[in-house]
Amino acid sequence: MRIPIINRFTCLKSQLVPTINNLKKQNFGVILDYANENYKNRDRNILEIKNLISKYPNSLIALKLSSLNIENNYHQARDLSFEMCHLAVENKSKILVDAEDYKIQEGIESITDSLMKQFNTQEVNIYKTYQMYRIDTFDKLKQDIIGKREHYLGVKLVRGAYYNQDYKYDILFNKIEQTHQSYNQAINLFCDHSDSKDQLIIASHNRDSVLLGLEKSNADNTQNKNNIKYSQLMGMSDDLSKMIADSGNQVYKYLPYGNFIDTIPYLLRRLYENPRMFIYM
Numbered sequence: 672m673r674i675p676i677i678n679r680f681t682c683l684k685s686q687l688v689p690t691i692n693n694l695k696k697q698n699f700g701v702i703l704d705y706a707n708e709n710y711k712n713r714d715r716n717i718l719e720i721k722n723l724i725s726k727y728p729n730s731l732i733a734l735k736l737s738s739l740n741i742e743n744n745y746h747q748a749r750d751l752s753f754e755m756c757h758l759a760v761e762n763k764s765k766i767l768v769d770a771e772d773y774k775i776q777e778g779i780e781s782i783t784d785s786l787m788k789q790f791n792t793q794e795v796n797i798y799k800t801y802q803m804y805r806i807d808t809f810d811k812l813k814q815d816i817i818g819k820r821e822h823y824l825g826v827k828l829v830r831g832a833y834y835n836q837d838y839k840y841d842i843l844f845n846k847i848e849q850t851h852q853s854y855n856q857a858i859n860l861f862c863d864h865s866d867s868k869d870q871l872i873i874a875s876h877n878r879d880s881v882l883l884g885l886e887k888s889n890a891d892n893t894q895n896k897n898n899i900k901y902s903q904l905m906g907m908s909d910d911l912s913k914m915i916a917d918s919g920n921q922v923y924k925y926l927p928y929g930n931f932i933d934t935i936p937y938l939l940r941r942l943y944e945n946p947r948m949f950i951y952m
Contacts, residue, residue, distance in 0.1 A: 679906040681706060681927045681934045690926060694905070698916040699924045702767060702902060704733035706929040706937050710740035720755060728762040731923060735769045736779050749782045756786050760796050767827055767872070770800035772836035780811075791822040795870040798825035803854040805831065805842050812857055816864050824865065827872040827902075828857050832940045855883055862887040862895050871895075874902040874925070881911060885918060 682690040691701050705719050716738040724732060734755065741748035752768075759766050768783045770776060783799040790796040799815070801808050815824055830850055837843055844850045858880065861871045873884045881901060888896045900921040903912050915922040927937050 680904065680938060681929070683930065684928055687926075687928050690905075690928075694924050694926070697909075697913070699912060699922055700731065702731045702733055702923045702925045703727060704735075704769075704925060704927040705738070705933075706927040707933040708735050708737045708936050709933075710737060710742060713738065713740045717751060721758060724755060724759050724762055724764060728764060730762075730764045731767060732759060732764055733767045733769055733925070735771060736782060737771050737775060741778050741782070742775050745778050745782075748778075749785070752782050752786060753789065756790055756797060760790055765796055765798065765825070767798040767825075768800060770802045770829065770831070770833075772833040773840045773842060774836070776802075787825065788820075788822050791825060793823075794868060795823045795825040798827045798870070798872060800827045800829055800874075801857065802829055802831035802833075803857055804834070804844055804850040805837070806844055807842065809853050809857060809860075813860060816860060816869070824869040825872075826861055826865075826870065827874050828854060829874045830854055830877075851877065851879070854880055858883050858887065862899075865898065867898075869898060871899045872902050872923070873899065876903055876908040876911065878911060881915065885915070885920065888920060 678686070687703075691703075694701050703723060705716065705723055707716050707719070709716075720732075720734065720738075724730075734752065736748050736752065739748040739751050756766050766786070768779065768786065771779060780799070783797065786797045787799060801812050803809070812826070815826075831837070831843070834843070844853065854875065854877070858871070858873065861869070865871070871884075873880060875881060884899050884901065888899050900923065901912075901915045902923040902925055903909075905924045905926050912922050912924065927934055
């Protein structure tokens with residue numbers, strides 16, 4: 672049985688393999704994401720994520736630390752993250768640690784920094800997500816790129832999806848134009864100052880940001896061609912994804928899966944960002 676909302680933006684676990692195959696037929700890579708964010712289901716989440724890593728080697732896999740109960744047990748979430756990343760590296764997969772809401776984001780960044788120091792010494796295996804709608808993120812990214820380090824940096828740039836939770840902390844830009852400027856400045860910063868083995872994922876549905884990345888990638892005498900990749904959410908901006916793929920660049924579709932209840936928080940964020948897509952689908 673097909674459920675329109677589920678099958679456009681997410682899929683059930685039983686539909687995961689055919690959905691992956693369908694995306695690959697369109698020349699899209701896949702970022703796999705078990706959608707359950709509820710820390711009360713931590714034990715089930717741990718088992719599912721470990722099984723996901725084991726079953727799908729050579730993959731990109733999203734990790735939400737909220738699902739590991741970082742809010743209530745930071746040290747255990749940290750230990751579990753290291754365990755999962757070790758398993759992923761053994762299976763030649765990459766882990767993309769998602770950014771989340773303000774209350775837990777500092778802890779997420781701390782753990783992600785430790786993961787990159789441990790697992791990114793030879794190549795990028797761990798990506799850190801930067802929310803460019805926050806007024807403090809560009810300076811954090813700048814410090815991560817130009818600061819002294821002995822590891823390579825995995826950067827995933829997003830604008831931010833937790834507005835309803837984050838706006839009350841006075842940490843966000845007041846105008847969307849400021850967020851766009853911050854995002855594109857981050858692309859330029861990476862392209863101009865990153866190390867030769869650093870990696871960037873431009874996770875955006877904004878055409879101007881994507882075109883900026885492609886311009887940087889295609890510039891003469893640049894290392895950015897192999898260091899920049901792109902991502903859009905499944906069910907959104909397929910024309911943009913196809914344009915990127917047709918240009919010879921790697922583009923991924925972010926694929927959350929789980930039962931309907933698992934996917935509700937993710938779908939609500941998408942509904943808030945893009946209400947017309949749900950009305951007219």
